[in-house]
Amino acid sequence: MKIAVLPGDGIGTEIVAEAIRVLDALDLSFEMETALVGGAAYEAHGHPLPEATLKLAKEADAVLFGAVGDWKYDKLDRPLRPEQAILGLRKNLGLFANFRPAICYEQLVGASSLKPELIAGLDILIIRELTGDIYFGQPRGRRTAVDGHFPGADEAFDTMRYSRPEVERIARVAFEAARKRSKRVTSVDKANVLETFQFWKDIVTEVHKDYPDIELDHMYVDNAAMQLVKAPKKFDVIVTGNMFGDILSDEAAMLTGSIGMLPSASLNSSNQGLYEPSHGSAPDIAGKGVANPLATILSAAMMLRFSLNQAEAADRIESAVKHVLASGLRTGDIWSEGTKRVGTREMGDAVVAAI
């Protein structure tokens, strides 16, 4: 089993280092190989996703990814910016199924913006399609408008699109996932306005016929953004497209108040996957040793479960994290009165000790 380790930028190196220590503590045997990605790769090789990094990722069974990005790259041409690395990995590895759990840990209820009774016990799984939609649709670019409100003016455009097999496979992923949970799926669309999402809705409804044990409902994206605020616990599995999933998964993550705890997995059809925390590279606290490594550590657990067939080891990590939380250790992002504030390294130490 081979893991490609791509720490990236900002706090990426610090948090990935702790996840690796946790993996090491499990005494399993994997090969791990590290490579540069994002701004770090751009600095060294002039490209955020160098050939060698992509090759390593493709050949590995799983990619453990930190985070990429920094304000200082904002002025670069788009193809050279750090976040292109993540888009390039998704596309080249065919990572179409993004799992983004939004879980509110019992001890961290107070960190949420929401009233405790609305958020305590939250456990949603957002399944976001990750290689289609307006993220990758062609054509896109700039041109002279030929119709619309201002024919003759300069305009920019992008293409939203989904093909039948793309929707079918992500719908199946969602129904299968729901089978292992509370058997409810909410498909989020904008079928009242968009052809793409009327098509999406029709296909999800068709695929649902193969899953009579699962309850399916459909919700417009604007309503979903509202219902997540109003009563997040009414959701179980949410499945949606790439663009809507980007927005809703971040909204749901922030509702928990502890985005520093939330892992993610992006899988292709052979269960090869990329695993990364749901938060970003946080350049403001990079190098200070204060970042929360738990989302990355929990991403490593997802990696063991989904790509490396080591469910038991995954359970061990997850139990260790719960144990550490229960013992009262907190990094700054989740700290509250009466708990003990620790740094990145100490948090990693504690998880290793609990394993």
Added chain:
Amino acid sequence: MKIAVLPGDGIGTEIVAEAIRVLDALDLSFEMETALVGGAAYEAHGHPLPEATLKLAKEADAVLFGAVGDWKYDKLDRPLRPEQAILGLRKNLGLFANFRPAICYEQLVGASSLKPELIAGLDILIIRELTGDIYFGQPRGRRTAVDGHFPGADEAFDTMRYSRPEVERIARVAFEAARKRSKRVTSVDKANVLETFQFWKDIVTEVHKDYPDIELDHMYVDNAAMQLVKAPKKFDVIVTGNMFGDILSDEAAMLTGSIGMLPSASLNSSNQGLYEPSHGSAPDIAGKGVANPLATILSAAMMLRFSLNQAEAADRIESAVKHVLASGLRTGDIWSEGTKRVGTREMGDAVVAAI
């Protein structure tokens, strides 16, 4: 001055009736003419936006709109569904500037999902572009994929697009609005992924040169969805495209906990406008006399201010609403222990009395 009154479906008739009583109580002279729209128009004339209704709306100085939609029309072909009426009115009247305030009234802080300290005093203005973007972009439809992951498969597609003058004019609207407020604008885009929104960001930045007194920042839409949950009061004016605005304005409205209080205005370049509550047609409570008419009454106030040049009358309505809230009257949606529950009509009576 002529007002086209389009009550629509569901609770639309009840809430618009109260807004009209409030307008009548002001003793101003307008001509009002009512017409069918949405499902009601479809039942009577086979189309959600009949020619006569559109003609009336076009000729009026302002449109007072209730709400449209009902589950029972879900099976109709898209062009016949109630919500096409609202899209048709926006397009035909050129209502490109949508003002969606998200205000949390002092007395209603408790109705929010958010902790009181995060929401008390919230006063955000979301300015959503309303006639461009992927809502109206051509081409759109179904076809056989020629590239992408599954060439040869059926696919559906839509076109996202913005032209330079479209972005310029909505940016100016936002900067002008900010001048009357706290002089800060956040432009929300997805420039890291979409050509359309890199263009948007570039143009907003250019137009900003004409408004050196206004502070401008840029935020990605996924981050905006998070920051609205984390610290909504950090925002003042948000300007964004049609699709992102649809999602974020609903999220922000729900954060207040009292969407039954939130009006909206959609204006064209000659200040002709459509005014409607931010909430929907609520078919489940239609005809029961329990709907909250305040969002519609406050929409009538916006109408007086923006389209009918009657700022003073608008102030009178807004003061009357505050007075009624202070007196403890509440419809069911905003009711809490210790306040008095009233119906739609009684709430209207109270506002009329306060005027």
